[in-house]
Amino acid sequence: MKSQTKEPLIIPVTGKAIVSTPAADVKAMIPTPAVSKSEKALITYRKVEEKDYENILSLQQENFRSGVTEEDKQNGFLSAKFTKDQFMAMNEDLGIIVAIKGKILVGYLCGASFDYCKQFPLLKETIDDISTHQRKINDTPMTSENTFFYGPVCIAKEERGQGILEGLFYALKKVAINHVKHYNNCAFFMSPDNVRSSNAHQKRLGVRNIGSFFSQTRNKEFYLFARELEVPKLIANPAVQMTGFGSRLFSGKIQLWSLDEVRSNNVYRP
Numbered sequence: 478m479k480s481q482t483k484e485p486l487i488i489p490v491t492g493k494a495i496v497s498t499p500a501a502d503v504k505a506m507i508p509t510p511a512v513s514k515s516e517k518a519l520i521t522y523r524k525v526e527e528k529d530y531e532n533i534l535s536l537q538q539e540n541f542r543s544g545v546t547e548e549d550k551q552n553g554f555l556s557a558k559f560t561k562d563q564f565m566a567m568n569e570d571l572g573i574i575v576a577i578k579g580k581i582l583v584g585y586l587c588g589a590s591f592d593y594c595k596q597f598p599l600l601k602e603t604i605d606d607i608s609t610h611q612r613k614i615n616d617t618p619m620t621s622e623n624t625f626f627y628g629p630v631c632i633a634k635e636e637r638g639q640g641i642l643e644g645l646f647y648a649l650k651k652v653a654i655n656h657v658k659h660y661n662n663c664a665f666f667m668s669p670d671n672v673r674s675s676n677a678h679q680k681r682l683g684v685r686n687i688g689s690f691f692s693q694t695r696n697k698e699f700y701l702f703a704r705e706l707e708v709p710k711l712i713a714n715p716a717v718q719m720t721g722f723g724s725r726l727f728s729g730k731i732q733l734w735s736l737d738e739v740r741s742n743n744v745y746r747p
């Protein structure tokens with residue numbers, strides 16, 4: 478069994494700071510002792526903390542569809558926006574995982590119950606489509622009892638293409654499986670013009686496009702994406718295949734995982 482990390486790893490790095498403080502000030506504040514390349518590249522995953530919300534809101538603002546140029550939209554964009562209170566409630570409801578590089582928040586992924594998400598029009602339309610059409614995974618209808626709503630997910634522009642999506646997903650998966658509902662699946666909407674996100678989710682996470690629906694509130698079509706948590710299908714990278722899962726329940730304490738750890742279903746940090 479691997480030794481447990483009690484304190485968050487603190488590895489100063491250079492790079493874009495996702496904080497509201499001007500970038501120049503942030504750079505000046507960050508000490509830069511010699512660190513190895515592998516330490517610089519180390520990205521860890523943990524549940525969100527109070528101090529993270531400001532950085533999540535900044536990342537959300539940078540990537541919300543109305544602020545992203547047409548050219549940049551090819552690299553993904555967010556279709557729904559949330560306030561700090563809403564993010565906090567989502568975290569209470571199921572969980573938010575953040576990806577940390579050094580001390581910098583470089584990505585986040587949220588998950589919440591259908592009941593919580595129904596208050597947001599586009600999310601409600603997604604959930605209504607699932608129940609109206611009795612959308613299934615492996616011949617089992619998805620319900621609010623066995624499926625959670627995945628997203629939003631966002632990774633800082635400079636940090637994309639490194640597997641952070643996988644790290645965020647596998648950390649959230651741990652939380653979801655160990656939630657009192659013991660979720661089996663996740664589902665979410667996908668804008669058809671978000672090609673990068675669509676490719677990344679299908680190729681990296683084995684998420685499947687299982688239908689589409691017309692959103693009255695957005696006046697456009699959205700895809701319905703879903704995945705079982707335990708049995709990944711269509712995984713392009715065999716290194717991310719999962720097996721089994723420990724039986725201990727998630728304690729809700731701050732946890733910190735490396736990508737290798739979140740890929741391994743057998744690692745548990747109380």
Ligand SMILES: CC(C)(COP(=O)(O)OP(=O)(O)OC[C@H]1O[C@@H](n2cnc3c(N)ncnc32)[C@H](O)[C@@H]1OP(=O)(O)O)[C@@H](O)C(=O)NCCC(=O)NCCS
Pocket residue numbers: 540551552553554555556628629630631632633636637638639640641642666667668671672673674676677678680681
């Ligand atoms: C969507 C997002 C989370 C994906 O994470 P990522 O780190 O960028 O994913 P990856 O770079 O590993 O992409 C994986 C696949 O996407 C595809 N991809 C990469 N760049 C692409 C581009 N410019 N256009 C289309 N597809 C692209 C490739 O198929 C790639 O797989 P491959 O390298 O094996 O060919 C991230 O891009 C992001 O946060 N974007 C902004 C916000 C967003 O769109 N959120 C999702 C809303 S549903």
